[in-house]
Amino acid sequence: MRSSQGTVTIDLARIRANARAICAQTGVGLIAVIKADAYGLGAGEVAAALAPVAAGLATFSLEEVRAGELWQASGLTTLTLGPPDGLPAAYRRAHARPAVSSIGQARRYRSCRPVVCVDTGMRRFACPLDAVSRVVAAGGSTEVFTHAVTVAQARRLLTATRTLPVRRHAAASSLVGSPAAHLDAVRPGLLLYQDAVRVSAPLAAVMSSHGPIGYSAFRSARHGVILMGYAHGLRLGWCLVNGQRRRIREVGMQTSYVDAGERDAVGDEVVLLGGGLALDEVAASWSARPHEVLTTLCGAGQRRYLHRPRASGRRAP
Numbered sequence: 001m002r003s004s005q006g007t008v009t010i011d012l013a014r015i016r017a018n019a020r021a022i023c024a025q026t027g028v029g030l031i032a033v034i035k036a037d038a039y040g041l042g043a044g045e046v047a048a049a050l051a052p053v054a055a056g057l058a059t060f061s062l063e064e065v066r067a068g069e070l071w072q073a074s075g076l077t078t079l080t081l082g083p084p085d086g087l088p089a090a091y092r093r094a095h096a097r098p099a100v101s102s103i104g105q106a107r108r109y110r111s112c113r114p115v116v117c118v119d120t121g122m123r124r125f126a127c128p129l130d131a132v133s134r135v136v137a138a139g140g141s142t143e144v145f146t147h148a149v150t151v152a153q154a155r156r157l158l159t160a161t162r163t164l165p166v167r168r169h170a171a172a173s174s175l176v177g178s179p180a181a182h183l184d185a186v187r188p189g190l191l192l193y194q195d196a197v198r199v200s201a202p203l204a205a206v207m208s209s210h211g212p213i214g215y216s217a218f219r220s221a222r223h224g225v226i227l228m229g230y231a232h233g234l235r236l237g238w239c240l241v242n243g244q245r246r247r248i249r250e251v252g253m254q255t256s257y258v259d260a261g262e263r264d265a266v267g268d269e270v271v272l273l274g275g276g277l278a279l280d281e282v283a284a285s286w287s288a289r290p291h292e293v294l295t296t297l298c299g300a301g302q303r304r305y306l307h308r309p310r311a312s313g314r315r316a317p
């Protein structure tokens with residue numbers, strides 16, 4: 001659930017700038033991964049913001065394309081990365097293209113310009129390397145991709161499709177820095193959202209005491225309370241109170257305790273992500289991937305967008 005006191009501020013101009021930087025760095029097309037509601041940032045809003053920069057979008061399912069009204073928002077076609085989950089006509093209507101991994105799927109979705117998903121090591125809903133050319137032929141496909149975590153996997157895709165007239169892509173965020181994995185397009189998600197999100201909540205109470213405090217009877221000379229807890233996705237770790245790095249001392253269902261300083265007062269902002277508190281730092285304190293932290297904390301409060309493109313800036317469907 002979202003805390004009514006929490007604010008998730010999403011800087012759409014920063015996302016667009018990140019996308020432009022990736023295009024400049026790689027020199028190939030950008031397929032923006034906005035699955036899982038753009039990792040919690042809002043797929044429709046992110047799609048509209050990226051319309052001038054991205055060559056295409058990617059989600060996991062057709063339902064996400066429909067729910068986010070991605071074509072209406074951006075005028076961009078969306079590749080669905082998961083197993084196909086709708087009628088061919090529904091894909092065409094949504095301007096979505098399914099990822100297919102068998103001859104049967106390729107035939108069924110031939111009218112939807114299917115993209116062949118190739119297994120180079122992920123071992124899930126993808127076609128084996130030695131079957132690629134048959135699946136490509138069955139779907140009349142002009143595009144193939146693999147979900148790669150190493151450059152060697154991208155090379156495997158290239159080798160297996162060398163004689164086919166297809167567009168190829170392999171690189172998610174972790175391979176954007178590896179030119180050998182760029183192929184014809186890159187497909188990042190996380191990197192688009194870097195430094196674009198700030199999650200915060202105001203101090204609802206501030207107290208000085210000698211403890212013990214809270215459920216765990218911790219001690220702190222001065223502590224603050226925020227109205228955000230594990231029900232909103234918060235976990236123990238670091239926060240910033242008036243720009244100072246402080247510990248989140250205890251997380252409860254809908255409230256949490258943080259260490260506070262002498263000058264911190266009710267209403268002052270506690271930052272849980274962004275504004276100097278990096279995603280990787282929070283991920284380290286959670287022992288989680290940055291993807292998980294971003295998706296979780298983006299659901300912790302009320303969304304607010306900065307630098308929304310004007311409606312007239314969107315492409316007409």
Ligand SMILES: *Cc1c(COP(=O)(O)O)cnc(C)c1O
Nearest residue numbers: 033081147172173187188189190
């Ligand atoms: C999620 C995903 C991506 C993007 O991954 P990031 O690490 O967020 O860049 C790219 N390709 C596929 C197939 C994915 O599932």
